[in-house]
Amino acid sequence: MTFGRGLRPLSIASTVLLCGAFALVFFYAPNDADQGFVQKIFYLHVPMAIVALGGFVAGGIYAIRFLRSGDRAHDLRSYVAIHMSLILAVGVLITGSLWARASWGHWWVWDEPTLVSFLIVFLLYACYQPLRFSIDDPERQARYAAVFAIVGGAFVPLNFMAVRMAESLAHPRVLSTTGGTMPGSMRLTFLLALAGMACLFVTLCKYELASKSATMQLRALKRRLGGDEALAPLGRSAAPQSLKV
């Protein structure tokens, strides 16, 4: 199976989109009236958060497809989507913390519901890799990871709702992430940054898929040439190591 198709145009597209978005951020979008220059981190932080949450949900959807079809390629896709989202999520927590420090004076604020619910989702998905790693049988590992990914995918929206409700009365939201209150130039910049981040996410996922499937094919070829003795034994791994059932 080839996962490497279309890598070059995707890479070019994400470079162009992200460079364009950052050019707009620094030279076109106006400084925020309250927060000044610091608010620019918004164009990095929020797209990353949206893409990471989308990636978690996508991991759940691929997991459903894996359970329905038994096709291990979907398990690999689910794994890669969640893996990349986890990496983005670390970035989201760091940039969110920086932004909170710069605009509110604290590294962490508990009355910002989006930040808190994101932390909870991150904590949950941080168990995904340990769960996979501690199941030896690859077939069972894939199945259990899929169940976890589906539960997690459903948990993301419910958790955001619960955390937001816990705060909504005391702290009305000033800046809505959907862009409802943003002026046009900010919204354009934000949408471009979001598109760039989504494109980057897809590109990185495809790179990881291509790399993983190349490793698997290489292993298969080695086995064909030299038999089972030619292969180093597979170590335990959190990542899927074969597409065969």
Add this chain to the structure above:
Amino acid sequence: MRRTVGALMRKDLRLELRSFESVPAMLMFSVSAFVLFRFGLDRDALAGDLAAGVLWVTLLLAAVLGMSRLFVTEQEQGGFDGFLMAPVDRTAMFLAKASVLFCFLVAAELVAVPAFVLLLLEPGWGQILPELLAVLVLADLGIAVIGTLVGALGVQTRARELIVPLMALPLLIPVAIGAAEATAPLFAAGGAGPLPGRWLAVLALYDAVFGLLAFAVFDFLLED
């Protein structure tokens, strides 16, 4: 289906009655935690938010003890194999285990909640009992559903004692939020306030969503 669930439940409840593994552990843990909170917070009596927080954090952590034991006998003594060989619907296992965990939680809370009231709450709590029961039942349902799912996921891993709490606690944070927000006005210092209905609705929604979800995916955890 009903007979299968009944048989499985009877087996688990009888096992518990003979071995006393889960419920006493949950109970002892809760009471020790209340005593710890008494000295950790250095207060003679709690009220409002703080009381609700102490109660729910303790109950959730105690529930984790029950979850990680829930499937251990099935795994170690071949209960899964026997069940899979029987010509019955596999979802019966989920329903039975969730009901058993619910019974364990209720049994532990029958002692733990009065202990909490006696040890940490201001006197004059008689009139909040019906409201408190409603919150407890809704929260226990959510804990039982998540606990069954996570227990079944965790029992096949090598690091069972680590994986189960790591997965269960983030998943149960919405339950903790809903239950604590719903019980905080009941424990208010100046007499109980009205029960906030929307938090009960959140708990019920959570139970419904994860109940259906667990019902749908549980089969995949038993296939072999």
